[in-house]
Amino acid sequence: MDNNKPIGIFDSGIGGTSIWSEIHQLLPDEKTIYLADSKNAPYGQKSKAEIIALSCKNTEFLLDMDCKLIVVACNTATTNAIQELRAKYKVPFIGIEPAIKPAATHSKTQTIGILATQGTLNSELFNKNVEKFHNTKIVEQVGHGFVQLIEKGEINSPEMTTLLKSYLTPMIEANIDYLVLGCSHYPYLIPQIKKILPAHIQIIDSGEAAARQTQNVLKKKVGLSNLKNREPLFYTNSDPKVLSEILGNQYEVIEKNF
Secondary structure, eight states: OOOSSOEEEEESTTTTTHHHHHHHHOOOTOEEEEEEGGGGGOOGSOHHHHHHHHHHHHHHHHHTTTEEEEOOHHHHHHHHHHHHHHHHHHEEEOOOOOOOHHHHEEEEEEEEEEOOHHHHTTSHHHHHHHHTTTTTEEEEEEOHHHHHHHHTTTTHHHHHHHHHHHHHHHHHHTTEEEEEESSSSGGGGHHHHHSSSTTTTTEOSSHHHHHHHHHHHHIIIIOOOOOOOOEEEEEEESSSHHHHHTTOOOOOOOEOOO
């Protein structure tokens, strides 16, 4: 396999750029192609069959772009479709899941909160992971409305603040000391979340772990790129403005129907 082929990354929208950013920071010499399926966001309210079909569509787009490895930068797609993707395609896949283990392991109150989509919280893979930590109380909350607001660029809107307060207040009252963000869109809410949570509550997301796993799999199975300073590519099937803005208007975003 050609080491210099790109890494493909897909998400239900712009949220997976939080994962892309960690990968790009750790592996700056790797060419990356990011695919935002914003037209079909959010995945969290779709059936398992729909999520698998969309994940296959996204994978085939990235394989057509000659990607050597694919990162499923979406918790809902990972927990519902990654087994099917690995069975169907030969390319290595990296998935992301809510980081329950570090939160449960380090919790002093033995109570942690998880903010995720309905699709993730309902998935078999997520619930198998939860069962491993039966000594920890896990307060689950679906982030209804978050993805839609983020996709519209309304991260700091009054509506977002109201939603966050309504979801986080019961978790604070339940005495959580860790909050796990179980959706790749949610790291963009961390500045807002920190204004609401007491200072002792730690926030955990999956971005850094996904980047390290990508690096490990490349080293073991594929090989690292030998080329330097290659510009990433970004594709979306929706209005490119919000994706461009969340990237700091540093990169061209290509609108493409897929």
